[in-house]
Amino acid sequence: MQRIGVFVCWCGSNIAATVDVKQVAETLKSEPGVVFAADYQYMCSEAGQNLIKDAIRDHKLTGVVICSCSPRMHEATFRKTAAAAGLNPYMVEIANIREQCSWIHKDKAVATEKAIILGRAAIAKVHLNAPLTPGESPVTKRALVIGGGIAGIQTALDIAEAGFPVDIVEKQPTIGGKMAQLDKTFPTLDCAACILTPKMVDAAQHENIHIYAYSEVEEVKGFVGNFSVTIRKKARMVDPVKCTGCGLCTEKCPMKKVPNEFNLGMNNRSAIYIPFAQAVPKVATIDPAYCIKMKTGKCGLCSTVCEAGAIDYTQQDELVEEQYGAIVVATGYNPIKLDQFDEFAYAQSPDVITSLEFERLTNAAGPTAGTLLRPSDGKHPHTIVFVQCVGSRCDGGKGKSYCSKICCMYTAKHAMLTREKYPDTDVYVFYIDVRTPGKNFDEFYRRAVEEYGVHYIKGMVGKVAPQADGTLLVQGSDLIENRQLRLNADLVVLAAAIEPDASARPLATKLTASMDTNDFFTEAHPKLRPVESPTAGIFLSGACQGPKDIPETVSQASAAAAKVIGLLVKDKLKGNPCVAHSNEMMCNGCSSCEKVCPYGAITYVDKEFRMPDRTTAIRRVASVNPAVCQGCGACTVACPSGAMDLNGFSNSQIMAEVDAICK
Amino acid sequence: MSDTKRLKEQILAISGVNPRKCMKCGKCSGACPAYDEMEYHPHQFVAMVEDGRIDQLLASDSLWMCLSCFACVERCPRQVEPAHLIEGVRLALIRQQNQNHLHAEDIPPKLNDALPQQAIVSAYRKYSK
Numbered sequence: 001m002q003r004i005g006v007f008v009c010w011c012g013s014n015i016a017a018t019v020d021v022k023q024v025a026e027t028l029k030s031e032p033g034v035v036f037a038a039d040y041q042y043m044c045s046e047a048g049q050n051l052i053k054d055a056i057r058d059h060k061l062t063g064v065v066i067c068s069c070s071p072r073m074h075e076a077t078f079r080k081t082a083a084a085a086g087l088n089p090y091m092v093e094i095a096n097i098r099e100q101c102s103w104i105h106k107d108k109a110v111a112t113e114k115a116i117i118l119g120r121a122a123i124a125k126v127h128l129n130a131p132l133t134p135g136e137s138p139v140t141k142r143a144l145v146i147g148g149g150i151a152g153i154q155t156a157l158d159i160a161e162a163g164f165p166v167d168i169v170e171k172q173p174t175i176g177g178k179m180a181q182l183d184k185t186f187p188t189l190d191c192a193a194c195i196l197t198p199k200m201v202d203a204a205q206h207e208n209i210h211i212y213a214y215s216e217v218e219e220v221k222g223f224v225g226n227f228s229v230t231i232r233k234k235a236r237m238v239d240p241v242k243c244t245g246c247g248l249c250t251e252k253c254p255m256k257k258v259p260n261e262f263n264l265g266m267n268n269r270s271a272i273y274i275p276f277a278q279a280v281p282k283v284a285t286i287d288p289a290y291c292i293k294m295k296t297g298k299c300g301l302c303s304t305v306c307e308a309g310a311i312d313y314t315q316q317d318e319l320v321e322e323q324y325g326a327i328v329v330a331t332g333y334n335p336i337k338l339d340q341f342d343e344f345a346y347a348q349s350p351d352v353i354t355s356l357e358f359e360r361l362t363n364a365a366g367p368t369a370g371t372l373l374r375p376s377d378g379k380h381p382h383t384i385v386f387v388q389c390v391g392s393r394c395d396g397g398k399g400k401s402y403c404s405k406i407c408c409m410y411t412a413k414h415a416m417l418t419r420e421k422y423p424d425t426d427v428y429v430f431y432i433d434v435r436t437p438g439k440n441f442d443e444f445y446r447r448a449v450e451e452y453g454v455h456y457i458k459g460m461v462g463k464v465a466p467q468a469d470g471t472l473l474v475q476g477s478d479l480i481e482n483r484q485l486r487l488n489a490d491l492v493v494l495a496a497a498i499e500p501d502a503s504a505r506p507l508a509t510k511l512t513a514s515m516d517t518n519d520f521f522t523e524a525h526p527k528l529r530p531v532e533s534p535t536a537g538i539f540l541s542g543a544c545q546g547p548k549d550i551p552e553t554v555s556q557a558s559a560a561a562a563k564v565i566g567l568l569v570k571d572k573l574k575g576n577p578c579v580a581h582s583n584e585m586m587c588n589g590c591s592s593c594e595k596v597c598p599y600g601a602i603t604y605v606d607k608e609f610r611m612p613d614r615t616t617a618i619r620r621v622a623s624v625n626p627a628v629c630q631g632c633g634a635c636t637v638a639c640p641s642g643a644m645d646l647n648g649f650s651n652s653q654i655m656a657e658v659d660a661i662c663k
Numbered sequence: 664m665s666d667t668k669r670l671k672e673q674i675l676a677i678s679g680v681n682p683r684k685c686m687k688c689g690k691c692s693g694a695c696p697a698y699d700e701m702e703y704h705p706h707q708f709v710a711m712v713e714d715g716r717i718d719q720l721l722a723s724d725s726l727w728m729c730l731s732c733f734a735c736v737e738r739c740p741r742q743v744e745p746a747h748l749i750e751g752v753r754l755a756l757i758r759q760q761n762q763n764h765l766h767a768e769d770i771p772p773k774l775n776d777a778l779p780q781q782a783i784v785s786a787y788r789k790y791s792k
Binding site: 432458463484 | 684686687688689690691692693694695698699704706734735737738740741742
């Protein structure tokens with residue numbers, strides 16, 4: 001028989017105003033096994049904790065029941081208290097008489113009765129509690145960052161600076177991500193390349209950073225502190241060690257009509273290419289879909305001109321397996337496809353472009369060398385219409401329900417820069433709301449209006465129609481003036497909504513990391529744990545978690561790095577002892593548990609058993625890896641033979657609680 | 664319930680539109696080909712029904728200027744469907760006009776021997792509410 005102490009907390013008036021705490025303590029004192037019962041104003045205070053410690057010592061308690069707030073709030077506190085008094089912390093049970101009782105009831109008599117029942121259930125459970133000891137697992141002191149945009153680069157640099165080795169896996173031939181495609185950045189208008197490319201070089205040259213460019217994560221096994229990741233290094237057909245990045249091959253390549261994805265298809269590149277001049281690593285890559293040699297076997301010109309002898313047409317994808325303690329997701333975003341939005345004539349007219357295309361049109365390294373020219377005829381546009389919220393804030397099938405967050409600011413930037421460089425251009429911005437919460441953001445937008453004379457129109461464009469004279473008829477509403485506007489524009493720029501990169505969803509499955517309905521990664525807590533995934537050891541950096549601008553992305557990237565460093569400095573991780581285990585004699589090897597386990601903690605092993613008739617038999621039984629198991633209990637429910645059980649929440653404990661409540 | 668409130672509920676029930684979903688972007692009015700002919704524009708229909716200013720809409724010719732081309736329905740990012748709401752206001756008006764308050768007790772004095780019994784019954788069905 002356990003010797004149980006019951007401690008009823010008033011929580012000031014939170015509990016005591018609705019529950020007769022004295023009566024609860026008094027009634028529970030007569031429960032079997034209870035040798036001590038007390039109530040106190042604030043059980044979590046130092047005095048309250050001392051009350052518990054003294055009772056454990058004086059009354060030789062073997063179990064403790066705290067009737068207080070939710071275990072989410074103070075279970076850890078009271079377990080520490082018990083441990084300090086020499087009691088196993090897992091001999092403490094919480095009866096939640098605040099959130100599940102006093103806060104939701106008004107009638108004191110009813111609430112008191114319920115509090116007693118909840119206390120009784122906890123006492124019934126403690127009778128079956130057994131001391132538990134958490135296991136320990138070692139930590140591999142190396143981190144993996146998936147995605148080499150500004151988020152991934154910043155996270156990797158911060159972790160590397162703290163002295164831990166980091167690998168960056170980037171699926172494109174170069175790191176840099178979306179920021180490498182931008183022209184200037186708001187609100188200070190520094191040139192994106194000027195602030196990004198030094199960081200790219202820093203990452204490449206850092207002794208603790210290894211970059212797997214043109215590579216993808218193939219498989220993830222293991223658990224926090226002990227991940228094993230298979231990385232697919234895609235065949236570039238170029239030896240990255242020998243290639244000097246001279247670019248001669250790209251000049252001589254006869255296949256020059258490949259849409260250049262770096263310029264969003266607004267000009268062409270060759271089949272062997274280096275995405276842009278500051279690419280890191282600066283190594284050529286052969287595009288097998290267009291390479292004449294790869295397709296027909298004839299050509300080989302790049303191999304002939306390459307003085308380094310780096311071209312290798314026989315190169316195959318290579319799989320490497322690496323060990324990591326922590327994984328950071330930094331997979332970023334993409335603008336959505338606009339084929340659902342016919343009214344803006346994006347597909348009909350080359351002069352209707354997205355904002356990211358506009359960035360390339362104004363970028364000195366872009367298809368027009370930075371001169372703003374219409375894609376259709378290469379002429380200077382005199383009237384430009386920007387349309388905001390294209391596909392953002394949509395309810396239903398088309399577009400996204402959320403605000404893409406960055407568009408108001410980059411549109412103000414585009415409008416301002418256009419007026420600055422081409423004062424003879426009329427610039428109109430159709431907006432629903434201008435959202436500029438950020439340091440110096442609203443001042444920036446007001447400058448576009450007040451100093452640069454950008455015409456901001458409250459309303460939405462309903463139709464864009466290409467005209468015979470090559471202009472675009474833009475019809476939209478001006479809600480302030482209560483009129484319908486018709487403008488003849490030379491160029492229409494659509495602020496397309498942004499969505500998570502398509503690679504995020506399959507990656508989340510590999511990592512068993514949760515996502516929301518929009519495919520953004522879910523954080524462990526929206527306010528208090530914003531850079532961690534609920535899956536231990538997985539961290540979130542940048543726009544993969546939600547739309548973000550550069551300042552916010554960099555902040556989050558550094559925050560994620562801090563969390564990773566906090567994990568990697570530990571030599572060993574203490575596990576959660578409340579994990580599942582299988583009774584091998586009862587297990588029938590059906591695999592039901594393995595199928596429902598969301599963490600991949602269950603494997604099946606063939607084991608030799610001594611049978612009743614003194615023969616031995618080999619049976620297939622479930623085995624739980626306690627370091628991976630998160631104690632969710634799905635397997636205990638799925639197991640048809642009752643072999644699976646959860647430490648601290650065993651089937652018999654739960655039944656005892658139910659019995660106590662139904663008594 | 665006030666008459667305005669009843670009328671509003673009737674219009675919302677007929678049209679199936681929830682005007683509170685509107686985020687006042689004005690895309691409906693930006694798309695409307697009949698905009699210049701209208702005193703009240705599609706986005707105003709949505710706001711005015713929600714606000715209970717329905718009498719003004721009932722009295723306005725704007726009601727009959729809507730072509731029911733459904734450009735607004737197609738383009739509304741919030742799926743408010745202004746054209747369905749305008750149709751709801753039209754139907755509410757038509758139903759009001761048909762209420763000529765024929766009550767059962769009004770019938771005996773109007774009876775005429777030459778009138779077939781069936782015509783009296785169908786008139787009652789048609790004109791009483």
